[in-house]
Each structure stands twice: as C-alpha cells, then as structure tokens.
Amino acid sequence: MPGGLTFRPSANIAEMRESATIAVSQRARALKAAGREIIDLGAGEPDFETPEPIREAAKAALDRGATRYTAVDGILPLREAIAGAANAAWQGTDRVTPAEVVVSTGSKQSLFNACMVLFGPGDEVLVPTPSWTSYYEMVGLARATAVEVHGDPARGFKVDPERLSRHATPRTRGVMLNSPSNPTGAVYSREELRAILDLAASRGWWVISDEIYVRITYDGTAAGALDVAERRDNLVVVNGVAKAYAMTGWRIGWTVSPLPVAKAMTALQSHTTSNATTVAQHAALAALTLGDPVERAVRAMVDEFRARRDAALPILRAAEGLTVLPPEGAFYFYVRAPGAGSVPDAGSVFATLLLEEEGVAVVPGLAFRTPDWIRISYAAERSQVLDACRRVVRATEAMVAR
Ligand SMILES: Cc1ncc(COP(=O)(O)O)c(C=O)c1O
Numbered sequence: 001m002p003g004g005l006t007f008r009p010s011a012n013i014a015e016m017r018e019s020a021t022i023a024v025s026q027r028a029r030a031l032k033a034a035g036r037e038i039i040d041l042g043a044g045e046p047d048f049e050t051p052e053p054i055r056e057a058a059k060a061a062l063d064r065g066a067t068r069y070t071a072v073d074g075i076l077p078l079r080e081a082i083a084g085a086a087n088a089a090w091q092g093t094d095r096v097t098p099a100e101v102v103v104s105t106g107s108k109q110s111l112f113n114a115c116m117v118l119f120g121p122g123d124e125v126l127v128p129t130p131s132w133t134s135y136y137e138m139v140g141l142a143r144a145t146a147v148e149v150h151g152d153p154a155r156g157f158k159v160d161p162e163r164l165s166r167h168a169t170p171r172t173r174g175v176m177l178n179s180p181s182n183p184t185g186a187v188y189s190r191e192e193l194r195a196i197l198d199l200a201a202s203r204g205w206w207v208i209s210d211e212i213y214v215r216i217t218y219d220g221t222a223a224g225a226l227d228v229a230e231r232r233d234n235l236v237v238v239n240g241v242a243k244a245y246a247m248t249g250w251r252i253g254w255t256v257s258p259l260p261v262a263k264a265m266t267a268l269q270s271h272t273t274s275n276a277t278t279v280a281q282h283a284a285l286a287a288l289t290l291g292d293p294v295e296r297a298v299r300a301m302v303d304e305f306r307a308r309r310d311a312a313l314p315i316l317r318a319a320e321g322l323t324v325l326p327p328e329g330a331f332y333f334y335v336r337a338p339g340a341g342s343v344p345d346a347g348s349v350f351a352t353l354l355l356e357e358e359g360v361a362v363v364p365g366l367a368f369r370t371p372d373w374i375r376i377s378y379a380a381e382r383s384q385v386l387d388a389c390r391r392v393v394r395a396t397e398a399m400v401a402r
Contacts, residue, residue, distance in 0.1 A: 015140050019133055019367075024351070028361035039388040041377045042361040044182060046331070048246040048304075050283070051297035057286030058279050066282050070275040073266045074103025074254070078281050081288040086237070086256045089226040096226075096256055102265045103284075105276045107212050107240035107253030112138050113265040114236045114255060118206045119144035123173040128159040130334070130368030132182045132210070144173070148369055153336070156186030156325050157370075161199040174206035180213040180222055183368045183375040184334045185327020187222045194228040201231055208236045212253075215244035215298060217329040218306045226256070233258050243330075244298055245287040252276055252284040305331050308378045312389045316376075319393040321400040333376040335392070337365070338399045340372035347374045350395070358391040 009016075024042040032038050049055075073079065079098035086096040104110045115138040119125055123144040127135050128151055139146040149167045151157030164175060177196065179188040188196075200207045209225035225237050240253030253276075255265060275281070287294055309327060316324045316333060323336035337350035347365035351374050354360045365373030376392065378385045 012141065016137055019137075024355075024361055024363050027355065031355070031359075036359060038355070038359045038361055039380065039384050039391075040361045041380055041385065041388050042363050043377055043379060044332075045248045045379055046243060046246040046301060047379050047381065048301050050245065050247050050250070051287075051294050053290050053293045053297075054245065054247070054283050054286045057290065058283040061282035062279050066278045068278060070278050070281060072270045072274050073101070073262070074275060075278075075281050075285070078103055078285045078288070079254075081285060082239075082254050082256065085288065086226055089224055090229075090232065092232065094232070096232075097259075100259050100262045101254055101256055102262050102269065103252065103254045103276050103281060104265075104269060105253070105273050106242065106251040107210065107238050108134065109269070109273065109276075110238045110240065110253040110255045110265075111135070111208065111210060112141070113268055114208050114238065114257070114261070115139055115142045115144070116268055117261060117264040118142075118208070118236070119173055122171060124169060124171045125173060126164055126167055126175040126205075128157070128164075128176070128178075130157055130181075130183055130365060130370040130373065131176060131178060133367045135176045135178075135210075136369065139176075145171075147172070150370075153323075153325070156328075157181070157184050157334075158186050158188060158192060159196070160192065161195050164196065164199060168203065172203070172205060174208060175200055176208050176210065177225065178210040178213075180217060180327075180329025182213065182330055183332050183363070183365070183373075184325050185330045185332050186325070187217060187328040190223040190228050193223050193225065194230075197225060197229045197235075201229075201234055204234070206234050206236065208238060210238045212238065212240055212243050213330040214239065216302055216305060216331060218302075218309060219328055222329055236261060241284045241287050245294070246301060247283065247287065250277070250280040250283050252280050304382070305378065308382050308385050309333075311382065312378060312385050315386065315389040315393060319396045322393070322396050331377060331379045333378065334365075335374050335376060336372055337374050338396045345371040347371050350374055350399070353399070354392060354395055358388075358395050360388045360391050362392075 079101040129148040136146040236257040241247040337346040340346040351364040363375040
C-alpha cells in the first residue's frame, strides 16, 4: 500500500483533550527515570495499601472460582449491599432496589455511562467549575455541551442556584455535582446541596452526583444527594471503592439511579465492557460488608489525610503571594498560583517551574478549567508532602521577589 494510512481522529474524539492529570504524572515519571528525585503530588490516588481483610476476601473469592463472567450490572450481593447503603440515606417510600444499581469498571465508567445515556447532541450540561477534568470530556463524548459555571473562590468555588440559573437555557438537561470536590476539597452543606437539588427538580434537570470522596471529610460528615433530596427520579448517584478504601486499581464503581436509566446503562455496558472484573466485585463486596476491620482502616486513612492537611496548610499559608483554599474533604490543596492575574495560564507556568526547578509534580488548574490555579495532592507520605510544600513556598517567594 503506497504511503500507509494516516490516522485522523474521528468526529467522536475530535474535541477530546488528553487528561492533564495523567500528562503531569507521565512527565514526572520521565524525569524520575532520568534520575531526578521527584515528589509526585499530581496523582489523585490514596498512597495506602488496600486494607488486608479486603485483599484476603479477594483471594478467597478467587479460590472459590470468582473467575467467570457475572451479570453485566454486577453480582447481586454487591448490588444488594449498595442498595442497602443507599436506603440508609434515602428515607423516601420508593426504596432503592438492587435492580437500580449498576456496578461498573470504576466510577469513571459509571459517570461515562450516565453521561452517554442521559445527554446527547444539542443538550447542555452545567458543570460547576473548577471540576474534575473528565466531566467536560465525558459530556463532550456524549456530543453534548459542557457549560462551565464558575464558582466564587471566596466560597471554595461552590456554586448555588442563582449562579446555575444564570447559565441555564432551554437546552439545559443536567448538572454535575461533586462534593467533596476534586480539585478544591470543598464540601457542600446539606442546605447548599438541597437548594441545588430543588432547583434541578423544579427545572426537570438530571443530576449526576459524584460522591467518590464522600467518606473522606475532616470536620464532620458530608451529605450525599440521597441524604437530602426530596425526590430521586432525576438523580444518578455515583460512588465507588477507589478513594475511601484505597482500591484505585481494583476498578469498581457504581450508580444508583431510577430503573429505566439503570437499564439503559446496563445495555450500554453490555456492548462495551460487560461486567466489572469478577474478583474485584468480590473485593468491593468485602469492603462494604466486613464492617469493623475495614472501617477501622478507613478511619485511620482519613485521620492521616487530616494530619497532613493540618501540618501542611500553615506552611503554605505562610507564603506571601499564595492563596490556598482550606480543604474540608478529599485530599487536595487548591492554590492560586503566584503571577495569576498578570501571566496567562499562571497555573501551568508555576506547575512547570515547580516540576523542573523544585522537583515537585502538581496539576495545573487548566485541567479543571481554572488556569490561574494549581492542585497539590497530599496523597503521599507526610514528610514528602511537607517537604514539597516548603519547596512550593520557596518557589513562590522567589517568583514574588523577581
Ligand atoms: C471526582 C472524581 N470522580 C471520579 C473519579 C474516578 O474514580 P474511579 O477510580 O472510581 O474511576 C475520580 C478519580 O480521580 C475523581 O477524582
């Protein structure tokens, strides 16, 4: 064949951007491979091992033969456990049934499934901004339009009904929520969440509530959508085991949604990945049902995240020229880069400087559609986090002095 075939991205992915969070990790890895010492605070992944009782349960499941296909939407005991937890939050008379639960390959797939079945060409979806990078891309892959609704930095970038309404049009079909938030660590109060859910219900919008960080909070518990919603016929709640149980690599997430939505997502999944990995489903079942031994491990992890936050925050805050949002949940500091306001894409400029000169990998805020900011993860060993924060301060002071 003369010349070979030239690859041109299809219309499906023409607008898709590379995941900037992954790009930073790759660059950090390349520098490490070249012999540089890098503190990687780019990753959104707990730095703990999956608790031992979960690993043991997975081994036992393998030995019992958990090696075959399961139902596309997941094994029944896992869906029962998820429905049970949902019913502990949801007090409505329409109890959540296991048929309304779809287990997927990570909450990432759950979010993708939901976007694909709910939204399509011509639809607009409100995305409180900054938000996790993949929401924008997933809405785009569904050929819908992600509408950025920028929050107020003074309120941890949280949005409210008034801000959302300002961006609504007759084409608005849904809104993405994420509390606690990646990248800001902000947590919506019950009242704040309820107000947004009420607005969505009154406007006939779908709500996709990504609650992957709901167990990781520092000052009390975070409300989930089912805790406060008046109705759930427009609600898709997304969660998974990755963050709370340090199970990122197991790839188990799920949705709780009205039955027709669950059926559509199951059909979609049946043509793409089928069931999530069988043994991983058994591990997730152990995480949700073993009780005390696992819960102790979760508490210990959250305590450690809190200790890191409490130790690192004063270091960052002491730097002149740095604005830091105090996280109430998740495990990220969202920091306004020095130079913001005078340099375009100040977050990327600062992130590059931090990586190349200080050996600290962070994620530029551009990934979350707020280019003046950077995200610093503290899912790394405490001494490393503190060391990295001192380097961030040093780089900031050097920039301010210039
Ligand atoms: C807000 C948010 N939602 C979803 C995910 C995906 O998690 P999972 O590993 O369950 O696919 C992440 C992971 O970084 C995240 O930060």
